[in-house]
Amino acid sequence: MILLKRSNDIILITLLLAGIIALFVFFFVRNNNGDAPYVNIYKEDKILYSVPLEKNDTIEVTGDVSKMVIVIRNGRVHVEYSGCDNQICVHEGEKSEFNEMITCLPNKIYIRIGSKVDVKG
Amino acid sequence: MKKLLILSAFIITSLILISCNTNMTYELNPIYVFDTAIGIRLDKINDDYKLSEEEANNHYKVISNKLNELSRITNDFDTNENHNSIYDLNEKRELEATQELVDIIKFSVDLIEDTNGYFNPFMGKLNHIWKDAIKERKLPNDDLIKEELAKAKETTVKIENNKVSIVGEGNIDLGGVVKGYALEWMRKYLDSNKVTKYVIDCGSSSVYIGDSVATVAITMPYNSGYIEKLSLKNRGVATSNGKYQNMVIDGKRYHHLLNPFTGYPSDNYESVSVIGNIDNGLLDAYSTAIFSMSKEEYTKFCTSKGIEVIVLNHDDTVNRIVY
Numbered sequence: 001m002i003l004l005k006r007s008n009d010i011i012l013i014t015l016l017l018a019g020i021i022a023l024f025v026f027f028f029v030r031n032n033n034g035d036a037p038y039v040n041i042y043k044e045d046k047i048l049y050s051v052p053l054e055k056n057d058t059i060e061v062t063g064d065v066s067k068m069v070i071v072i073r074n075g076r077v078h079v080e081y082s083g084c085d086n087q088i089c090v091h092e093g094e095k096s097e098f099n100e101m102i103t104c105l106p107n108k109i110y111i112r113i114g115s116k117v118d119v120k121g
Numbered sequence: 122m123k124k125l126l127i128l129s130a131f132i133i134t135s136l137i138l139i140s141c142n143t144n145m146t147y148e149l150n151p152i153y154v155f156d157t158a159i160g161i162r163l164d165k166i167n168d169d170y171k172l173s174e175e176e177a178n179n180h181y182k183v184i185s186n187k188l189n190e191l192s193r194i195t196n197d198f199d200t201n202e203n204h205n206s207i208y209d210l211n212e213k214r215e216l217e218a219t220q221e222l223v224d225i226i227k228f229s230v231d232l233i234e235d236t237n238g239y240f241n242p243f244m245g246k247l248n249h250i251w252k253d254a255i256k257e258r259k260l261p262n263d264d265l266i267k268e269e270l271a272k273a274k275e276t277t278v279k280i281e282n283n284k285v286s287i288v289g290e291g292n293i294d295l296g297g298v299v300k301g302y303a304l305e306w307m308r309k310y311l312d313s314n315k316v317t318k319y320v321i322d323c324g325s326s327s328v329y330i331g332d333s334v335a336t337v338a339i340t341m342p343y344n345s346g347y348i349e350k351l352s353l354k355n356r357g358v359a360t361s362n363g364k365y366q367n368m369v370i371d372g373k374r375y376h377h378l379l380n381p382f383t384g385y386p387s388d389n390y391e392s393v394s395v396i397g398n399i400d401n402g403l404l405d406a407y408s409t410a411i412f413s414m415s416k417e418e419y420t421k422f423c424t425s426k427g428i429e430v431i432v433l434n435h436d437d438t439v440n441r442i443v444y
Contacts, residue, residue, distance in 0.1 A: 035146055042150065045152070093340075093345035094345060095338075097336050097350065098335065098336060099160070101160055101322065103158045105153070108153065110160075114146070114148045115147075115162065
């Protein structure tokens with residue numbers, strides 16, 4: 001009986017610790033709101049993609065003046081290629097923090113690290 | 122005991138599932154104005170107020186309309202359908218302006234004295250000369266700079282009701298203050314609608330964090346990496362540097378942030394970020410003004426204004442005035 005009671009206590013403590021860790025992740029390891037970071041890619045005001053920042057991916061989009069290649073790797077996102085004249089978007093380099101963004105104005109492509117957005121249609 | 126175990130397991134599993142699946146914010150669509158894209162993120166839970174998706178969408182429409190209106194009237198490159206932009210004022214030298222434009226002009230002119238002359242909204246012609254020079258990768262003529270600088274220094278405005286007249290030969294340019302001004306409008310608008318937790322960024326040069334902690338990353342202007350990552354709440358951050366408009370000729374960098382006393386690009390620093398809980402229009406202008414100040418000057422200035430500053434020097438060292 002005593003042994004059974006002890007194993008129940010261990011299970012209870014383990015579950016409570018798991019809960020505390022989950023809350024820690026919720027409040028501190030993700031962004032301050034508890035949302036997981038996503039790479040949200042817009043063409044003008046239309047959301048094209050909303051993909052997890054943690055997932056390696058290469059995404060090609062078509063802007064007003066050229067195609068763009070957007071790479072997500074190891075928790076960072078950058079513009080690998082754009083055919084725009086000023087190349088500002090390419091020179092922005094890698095972004096990894098919530099709220100960071102890369103804009104290509106000639107292509108009207110806007111990339112922002114934020115919460116998940118529903119992509120409709 | 123068994124019931125207690127089951128209950129605990131249920132609570133903890135629920136917490137884990139909630140933390141994985143629930144978005145706590147609305148990401149609004151970008152708004153393209155002021156030669157940049159404005160990003161807005163609103164929290165769903167604001168103190169005692171829960172923001173619905175419909176309300177968030179309505180706020181987006183109001184904000185978008187306002188920003189587009191501000192963009193139309195402060196544009197110094199082109200007219201608009203009502204012919205009442207800064208471009209029109211500069212061309213005709215007087216204008217029956219909207220109240221909004223009158224307010225922004227007054228706000229900008231007051232900044233001349235506020236910053237001891239380090240912010241000057243009458244540098245419009247010189248700003249255009251340098252922007253063209255950067256596009257063509259060719260230095261402008263020194264005599265032309267001298268001539269236009271003299272005109273800018275002698276220019277002022279006369280405002281009678283809504284009639285604005287430019288006195289002198291300089292042109293008005295509100296580019297150094299309009300993003301911050303717009304950001305301040307958005308802050309007041311959201312606060313008045315009980316939305317207090319949000320992040321708004323105007324192309325990363327002007328950012329405001331509402332009543333919940335968020336990270337603002339200040340990036341190196343010409344290399345990859347960060348100058349600093351700030352964890353902020355109820356604070357604005359305005360950054361000035363030549364990142365998006367610059368050229369290098371004979372090893373020297375020229376950019377669009379002009380020293381209003383010389384007419385040439387300021388050469389003191391690589392990047393200036395000011396942080397504070399004051400009007401965001403002021404923060405925007407102050408970051409521009411500080412770019413031309415000496416270290417001694419900006420130290421005194423920031424202390425008197427109660428603002429913090431992070432300055433990246435040419436040798437990659439960082440000076441900070443923080444509280």
